[in-house]
Amino acid sequence: xxxxxxxxxxxxxxxxxxxxxxxxxxxxxxxxxxxxxxxxxxxxxxxxxxxxxxxxxxxxxxxxxxxxxxxxxxxxxxxxxxxxxxxxxxxxxxxxxxxxxxxxxxxxxxxxxxxxxxxxxxxxxxxxxxxxxxxxxxxxxxxxxxxxxxxxxxxxxxxxxxxxxxxxxxxxxxxxxxxxxxxxxxxxxxxxxxxxxxxxxxxxxxxxxxxxxxxxxxxxxxxxxxxxxxxxxxxxxxxxxxxxxxxxxxxxxxxxxxxxxxxxxxxxxxxxxxxxxxxxxxxxxxxxxxxxxxxxxxxxxxxxxxx
Amino acid sequence: xxxxxxxxxxxxxxxxxxxxxxxxxxxxxxxxxxxxxxxxxxxxxxxxxxxxxxxxxxxxxxxxxxxxxxxxxxxxxxxxxxxxxxxxxxxxxxxxxxxxxxxxxxxxxxxxxxxxxxxxxxxxxxxxxxxxxxxxxxxxxxxxxxxxxxxxxxxxxxxxxxxxxxxxxxxxxxxxxxxxxxxxxxxxxxxxxxxxxxxxxxxxxxxxxxxxxxxxxxxxxxxxxxxxxxxxxxxxxxxxxxxxxxxxxxxxxxxxxxxxxxxxxxxxxxxxxxxxxxxxxxxxxxxxxxxxxxxxxxxxxxxxxxx
Numbered sequence: 001x002x003x004x005x006x007x008x009x010x011x012x013x014x015x016x017x018x019x020x021x022x023x024x025x026x027x028x029x030x031x032x033x034x035x036x037x038x039x040x041x042x043x044x045x046x047x048x049x050x051x052x053x054x055x056x057x058x059x060x061x062x063x064x065x066x067x068x069x070x071x072x073x074x075x076x077x078x079x080x081x082x083x084x085x086x087x088x089x090x091x092x093x094x095x096x097x098x099x100x101x102x103x104x105x106x107x108x109x110x111x112x113x114x115x116x117x118x119x120x121x122x123x124x125x126x127x128x129x130x131x132x133x134x135x136x137x138x139x140x141x142x143x144x145x146x147x148x149x150x151x152x153x154x155x156x157x158x159x160x161x162x163x164x165x166x167x168x169x170x171x172x173x174x175x176x177x178x179x180x181x182x183x184x185x186x187x188x189x190x191x192x193x194x195x196x197x198x199x200x201x202x203x204x205x206x207x208x209x210x211x212x213x214x215x216x217x218x219x220x221x222x223x224x225x226x227x228x229x230x231x232x233x234x235x236x237x238x239x240x241x242x243x244x245x246x247x248x249x250x251x252x253x254x255x256x257x258x259x260x261x262x263x264x265x266x267x268x269x270x271x272x273x274x275x276x277x278x279x280x281x282x283x284x285x286x287x288x289x290x291x292x293x294x295x296x297x298x299x300x301x302x303x304x305x306x307x
Numbered sequence: 308x309x310x311x312x313x314x315x316x317x318x319x320x321x322x323x324x325x326x327x328x329x330x331x332x333x334x335x336x337x338x339x340x341x342x343x344x345x346x347x348x349x350x351x352x353x354x355x356x357x358x359x360x361x362x363x364x365x366x367x368x369x370x371x372x373x374x375x376x377x378x379x380x381x382x383x384x385x386x387x388x389x390x391x392x393x394x395x396x397x398x399x400x401x402x403x404x405x406x407x408x409x410x411x412x413x414x415x416x417x418x419x420x421x422x423x424x425x426x427x428x429x430x431x432x433x434x435x436x437x438x439x440x441x442x443x444x445x446x447x448x449x450x451x452x453x454x455x456x457x458x459x460x461x462x463x464x465x466x467x468x469x470x471x472x473x474x475x476x477x478x479x480x481x482x483x484x485x486x487x488x489x490x491x492x493x494x495x496x497x498x499x500x501x502x503x504x505x506x507x508x509x510x511x512x513x514x515x516x517x518x519x520x521x522x523x524x525x526x527x528x529x530x531x532x533x534x535x536x537x538x539x540x541x542x543x544x545x546x547x548x549x550x551x552x553x554x555x556x557x558x559x560x561x562x563x564x565x566x567x568x569x570x571x572x573x574x575x576x577x578x579x580x581x582x583x584x585x586x587x588x589x590x591x592x593x594x595x596x597x598x599x600x601x602x603x604x605x606x607x608x609x610x611x612x613x614x
Contacts, residue, residue: 128523140519165519180506187497190494194570198486198564201568208472208474215470216488217436217440218435220530
């Protein structure tokens with residue numbers, strides 16, 4: 001039997017838009033948490049709440065302990081996991097790495113296999129919901145991997161979200177779930193953008209239409225249609241909670257995974273192209289909902305697609 | 308000033324999945340309503356609640372009165388409006404026809420212009436929400452047309468739904484709004500079907516994924532993701548509330564309207580093709596959500612689209 005998690009210091013790497021509120025929830029719930037981010041200014045407010053600061057990645061990890069990471073994607077995860085000093089070597093036998101990032105199913109599987117050769121468990125967990133949901137513990141949490149390792153991580157997972165879905169032993173399942181969820185969001189963004197254009201061409205106000213949709217029983221209550229619908233209606237994408245750059249990474253993972261599966265997802269490709277166009281136009285830091293403005297444009301630029 | 312609507316008998320034509328609960332709401336609210344449908348068995352239950360039966364279309368219409376119609380589409384509307392005996396000639400000067408059907412923007416505009424030459428007002432109103440929402444008065448109602456005629460119809464419109472949106476004087480706006488709303492639903496159905504396939508190819512259960520989506524803050528509360536998500540998760544499309552045949556009619560209107568506008572809506576085309584394939588496979592009476600099963604298939608059948 002492992003030491004109860006509440007008495008064991010947890011390392012937390014990556015204090016971004018989602019990582020920060022999740023780490024704060026753990027600190028506020030009484031977990032001893034050692035926090036690290038490459039941006040020093042993200043650390044101090046958590047230390048004020050009782051977290052222990054770490055000056056570098058090596059300071060976060062206790063041999064045989066638990067490390068949580070919430071980094072942007074494959075590249076960053078492989079860096080912190082495998083570089084020297086990296087999480088896997090520092091954790092060593094008995095250690096547990098709980099990765100919350102949205103990454104490639106293949107990469108999480110490869111990392112897990114390598115980790116196993118070092119006696120380290122990798123558990124994948126992903127979360128659905130925006131930073132507000134993270135701050136108010138309304139996240140949905142999807143977890144997959146080795147059963148004993150998931151049991152060990154359970155107190156953490158049950159603290160950070162409102163609903164926990166155990167997707168079984170295949171470690172990549174949690175990221176598959178998240179990619180599919182993000183595909184639904186991308187499809188909704190493309191659709192809202194196109195529908196807004198459709199009503200505008202008839203002289204109706206896009207905001208009136210999108211407001212009516214989020215007020216109707218059709219889409220009432222959905223954070224996707226409410227939050228992103230407001231942005232698309234107001235043409236205001238200044239919200240930086242989930243950026244075009246991050247969306248581009250996720251859309252790329254979805255397109256790549258669909259290709260690998262031989263599955264045709266033209267909307268994912270359209271969303272990817274629109275995000276790329278939005279980033280090229282300088283919207284990389286704005287909300288990924290800005291793709292709604294480019295979903296039509298990129299079709300106009302490639303007229304052969306509809307011929 | 309017109310006679311108050313509550314003392315004037317309203318004609319109601321078309322007692323289908325949506326027309327029936329809307330007519331019932333009006334009867335229960337105390338409006339004198341004369342009801343007609345080509346299927347006699349739809350009339351009796353409303354008569355039991357206090358409605359007046361009509362044996363034919365001519366019996367529904369009082370000269371200078373008000374007639375509401377909820378028929379499937381352009382063809383049926385033009386038949387009841389223009390055939391002899393038709394609504395427009397029977398209503399005559401001062402009459403009001405309130406059309407609730409989802410039809411072509413062009414057709415509603417043409418009819419309105421012709422009606423005006425006969426002294427008859429045509430007001431277009433459309434409703435968002437399934438039959439359950441109609442039964443519990445949770446419909447969103449979009450109305451457009453001549454201001455005085457809309458004022459006359461207002462007591463009816465405020466009775467049948469929970470929220471009324473006045474879209475201004477352009478009579479086609481109400482149907483444009485409804486087509487855009489249905490495009491959002493079509494896009495969500497295609498996306499849910501594709502995402503379900505995506506997770507299944509990874510060995511995850513489609514129902515688990517779709518349940519997690521409707522339980523998450525992302526889509527929680529939305530009748531589209533809850534109701535249709537259940538059908539797509541369970542592969543059970545036996546619900547006949549909104550059929551593939553009706554969906555095909557709406558998708559066709561959207562595709563046609565997008566073409567007229569020069570607007571590219573590949574998802575509308577994909578949904579239309581999927582509905583056509585579903586109907587050809589014998590699913591015409593089943594829920595239009597069955598298109599989720601065909602959205603991928605029709606892409607497989609046309610490999611040149613992704614090349």
